[in-house]
Amino acid sequence: MKASNALWKERLAGKLPEELAREIDIFETEVELRQQGKIEEKLFAETRLRRGVYGQRYDNGQRHDGKKTQSLKYPGGSTKGPNTLWDAPGMQRIKIPAGGLNARQLEVAGELAEEYSDCIVHVTTRQDFQLHFVHIEDTPVVMRRLASVGITTREACGNSVRNVTSCPYAGVCQDETFDVTPYARALSKFLLGHPDCQSFGRKFKPAFSGCKQHACGLVNMHDLGAIAVTSRENGTEARGFELYVGGGLGPIPHEAKLLDPFLPPEELLPMAQAIARVFARLGEKKNRNRARIKFLVKDLGIDKFRDLVLEERKAMPGDPRWTAFLEELDRHEEKPLRPPGQIPPAAGSEKYQRWLKTNIRPQRQEGYAVATVALPLGDITANQLRALADIVRRFTRDTIRSTVEQNFALRWISMADLPELHRALDAAGLGEPGACNLVDIVACPGTDTCKLGISSSRGLAGELRSRLATKSFQLDEAVQNLHIKISGCFNSCGQHHLADLGFYGVSRTINNYKVPHFQVVLGGEWENNAGSYGMSMFAIPSKNIPEAVDRLTEKYVRERQPQEKFKDFIKRIGRAAVKSLLDDLTGLPAYQTNPSYYSDWGDPREYTTSDIGAGECAGEVVPQVVFDLGAAEREAFEAQVLLEKGEVQKAGQMGYQAMVHAAKALVRNEFQDIPEDFERIVNEFRARFHDTQKFNDPFVGGKFAHYLFAAHKRDGAPFTLEQAQHTIEEAQLFIEASHGCYNRMVAPKAP
Amino acid sequence: MELQHVNVKVSLPSPGGIDPEGFIPVFHGWIQDQVLEELLIDVASYAHVINGPGVVLIGHRADYSIDSTGGRLGLRYNHKAPLSGSNFERFKQSARAALQACRLLEENPQLKGLRFNAGELELFVNDRALAPNTPEIRAACEPELREFFQWLYQPIGFALELEKDPRQRFGARAKAVGAVEIKQLLERLKG
Numbered sequence A: 001m002k003a004s005n006a007l008w009k010e011r012l013a014g015k016l017p018e019e020l021a022r023e024i025d026i027f028e029t030e031v032e033l034r035q036q037g038k039i040e041e042k043l044f045a046e047t048r049l050r051r052g053v054y055g056q057r058y059d060n061g062q063r064h065d066g067k068k069t070q071s072l073k074y075p076g077g078s079t080k081g082p083n084t085l086w087d088a089p090g091m092q093r094i095k096i097p098a099g100g101l102n103a104r105q106l107e108v109a110g111e112l113a114e115e116y117s118d119c120i121v122h123v124t125t126r127q128d129f130q131l132h133f134v135h136i137e138d139t140p141v142v143m144r145r146l147a148s149v150g151i152t153t154r155e156a157c158g159n160s161v162r163n164v165t166s167c168p169y170a171g172v173c174q175d176e177t178f179d180v181t182p183y184a185r186a187l188s189k190f191l192l193g194h195p196d197c198q199s200f201g202r203k204f205k206p207a208f209s210g211c212k213q214h215a216c217g218l219v220n221m222h223d224l225g226a227i228a229v230t231s232r233e234n235g236t237e238a239r240g241f242e243l244y245v246g247g248g249l250g251p252i253p254h255e256a257k258l259l260d261p262f263l264p265p266e267e268l269l270p271m272a273q274a275i276a277r278v279f280a281r282l283g284e285k286k287n288r289n290r291a292r293i294k295f296l297v298k299d300l301g302i303d304k305f306r307d308l309v310l311e312e313r314k315a316m317p318g319d320p321r322w323t324a325f326l327e328e329l330d331r332h333e334e335k336p337l338r339p340p341g342q343i344p345p346a347a348g349s350e351k352y353q354r355w356l357k358t359n360i361r362p363q364r365q366e367g368y369a370v371a372t373v374a375l376p377l378g379d380i381t382a383n384q385l386r387a388l389a390d391i392v393r394r395f396t397r398d399t400i401r402s403t404v405e406q407n408f409a410l411r412w413i414s415m416a417d418l419p420e421l422h423r424a425l426d427a428a429g430l431g432e433p434g435a436c437n438l439v440d441i442v443a444c445p446g447t448d449t450c451k452l453g454i455s456s457s458r459g460l461a462g463e464l465r466s467r468l469a470t471k472s473f474q475l476d477e478a479v480q481n482l483h484i485k486i487s488g489c490f491n492s493c494g495q496h497h498l499a500d501l502g503f504y505g506v507s508r509t510i511n512n513y514k515v516p517h518f519q520v521v522l523g524g525e526w527e528n529n530a531g532s533y534g535m536s537m538f539a540i541p542s543k544n545i546p547e548a549v550d551r552l553t554e555k556y557v558r559e560r561q562p563q564e565k566f567k568d569f570i571k572r573i574g575r576a577a578v579k580s581l582l583d584d585l586t587g588l589p590a591y592q593t594n595p596s597y598y599s600d601w602g603d604p605r606e607y608t609t610s611d612i613g614a615g616e617c618a619g620e621v622v623p624q625v626v627f628d629l630g631a632a633e634r635e636a637f638e639a640q641v642l643l644e645k646g647e648v649q650k651a652g653q654m655g656y657q658a659m660v661h662a663a664k665a666l667v668r669n670e671f672q673d674i675p676e677d678f679e680r681i682v683n684e685f686r687a688r689f690h691d692t693q694k695f696n697d698p699f700v701g702g703k704f705a706h707y708l709f710a711a712h713k714r715d716g717a718p719f720t721l722e723q724a725q726h727t728i729e730e731a732q733l734f735i736e737a738s739h740g741c742y743n744r745m746v747a748p749k750a751p
Numbered sequence B: 001m002e003l004q005h006v007n008v009k010v011s012l013p014s015p016g017g018i019d020p021e022g023f024i025p026v027f028h029g030w031i032q033d034q035v036l037e038e039l040l041i042d043v044a045s046y047a048h049v050i051n052g053p054g055v056v057l058i059g060h061r062a063d064y065s066i067d068s069t070g071g072r073l074g075l076r077y078n079h080k081a082p083l084s085g086s087n088f089e090r091f092k093q094s095a096r097a098a099l100q101a102c103r104l105l106e107e108n109p110q111l112k113g114l115r116f117n118a119g120e121l122e123l124f125v126n127d128r129a130l131a132p133n134t135p136e137i138r139a140a141c142e143p144e145l146r147e148f149f150q151w152l153y154q155p156i157g158f159a160l161e162l163e164k165d166p167r168q169r170f171g172a173r174a175k176a177v178g179a180v181e182i183k184q185l186l187e188r189l190k191g
């Protein structure tokens, strides 16, 4: 779409980390191949998801305009996945490991939002960034510009290891056991693109927390969670992790199970790898509704699962990366820019005083504080990102973190600088008080952009936010500290299970009209790393939710016992009392009396569920062997391009390499740890597929295998033009035969 | 130099305050009634963000928004797809599309009393590779901008202020020295 895509590629050539540059070039080729119809759409869909390129609502070319369904007539005829039109705008997710960013990265994110999206960067509940309404053909350049500042989008979506999250206060928190940041970063780096993590049936989300009692890491709701702990042996303190597995939200939330009460740091990476291998091998692949690791843990039981993981761990070949990171733990330590200080007494406006109360958290290091920048609905503009970048440079040593509450945390702020910091934030429209409390509502994208959205989570969040903002500081302190979280559907991306007041979108048909509703979920626990999940109550029309919030909070203020938490209050009064309090709100006036009930917050169209599409959260389950064969095909394509450019030697070599990689794809299906050694691959292929006649084509027998053997036998001899041409053609036939072989292997046996 | 992705923002004075959310049903109506001869997709609201894109009508080739970036409220037209022709023609196309949208909004009964100031336009290039905001690019492109506004605001004249912040996109704000009607400008931009 952008006229400058080729220009950026040229301008950034040689300036990106080599590995990232290569990956993006590969993705760009895949985009091109899909346009030419040379990659199958399901495979391309999972490929782009693994680069963070996600679908968006209406990308099937259908949209209900409030009266009728219109077909959106995009010019291009191709698709970028099943039922997903090529030209329809999509979302680009950007991984931010442990939420850590610097000023230049903020600026680049802002520039991309302006040039490719709608001027907004959205911070997600997993510390990621999202850009919406991005054209697929612009995504390689978006990735290049991000890579130029050290950010990757790889495995931000799809059936892969997603962003590794961690407490944004790690390293400065008063209550932490130790700083988990270097461990979170090491795990993130280690698992990124790891061969053992390429054939999951669904996504896999890791999280780290520095302590047990607070919410910041939300370990309990993650596929893999690590909480920092220490133990004393022979008078010395040793670091370790309580390792959890199998937590998750979704329609049925699961609390994570303790896999190991004390995992030493040198075992963190190998243990995560072993878990990944067991998940890849035994996790459900066909039924995506049961494909998260939580189901595997549940089905096997944690003890059996642990045994399998330990067995796997023993059998795994060693990897120096498992412990290499431990030698440079200090590299991640953040230092202050300014000397410590005290908050200047009684300075500033009422807004500043409120901000001090809600947005400032003293650090473990005397004289310093963390300042939370509250973002409404997780949104920030490009100009605000530039202003924030200036603030980061002015007050810190170039660091800031995104948070799971869709905010930013500025750390190492000298207490003496707080008035000045607030002035700078406020000038950029970022100085609002109320961080992490009642008004700081978390919401998933919902019907705004998500294909699965049922009700408008952001619309409701916006409405509640503006109502509560005006009165929140008159409210009782106990109410001010409550959390509201909203999801657009049962998939729980807004983490409603963990909120005091949680809501998720549902619809009801009333008098032949569809009506947007929210299911009310009360008394979830945000603290204790998402300690327990809320109780599901009943559904209320969207337009009555603000009134329901008022009634619930008022009752809590009126009737709570001293120090009673909202979750305990709800448990004590029980479902029946909640029902009688809100019962009249479950009904609604007839359409003719008040049609506003029949449209959603922030969206005046008459409500419908007909825009809900197939989600891409899970993507398609594409077996690793199909990915590997796809990669070999791409190499064969690249070989052709090289030949066209007259680079005969490179072209011939690339054709040969494509054949070896296709053979490796088949071998790896049986022998997971096959190394990248061409001699070994060819020998394994010969023994496992040729000698056993598994590779034999039903019509021409073992002919195609001999193409590989002949090419391998050349042993680096130079290619003539004709030989290079032949090798590439043979590579294409060999890859086809490999696909055929794999299809025969997985075909159901005749009874 | 080829300048693509030309954006034009028409100022919207708001002495009594204007609620950007009031534009949400109007933009939905444009999609419903296919008011514009182009593919319109959806409406996104960022009215909760201070000095942001406000309410955006997302299209395939272009977006329209009630935007308050920089604390300046106005209708912004963002041409996303590359266009053939000269820079002058691309300036014309974006100015025409922006002003046509303003006229439609002024005529909308749901937005009674709305008046854009056609005498105050911002024009910028939404592409930092084609037009990085450097002194060299500003020097090279200023004459083209002047030529365009000269033509647009003839005979009354205008003042031009280039955006000098290198982190912002290359562009300028033009202020006509007298009163200008949207109708007049659209007439000129017709050809």
Ligand code: SF4
Binding pocket: A444, A445, A446, A447, A450, A451, A452, A453, A454, A457, A487, A488, A489, A490, A491, A492, A493, A494, A615, A617
């Ligand atoms: S909770 Fe549902 S609506 Fe919200 S982002 Fe997740 S899948 Fe979409």
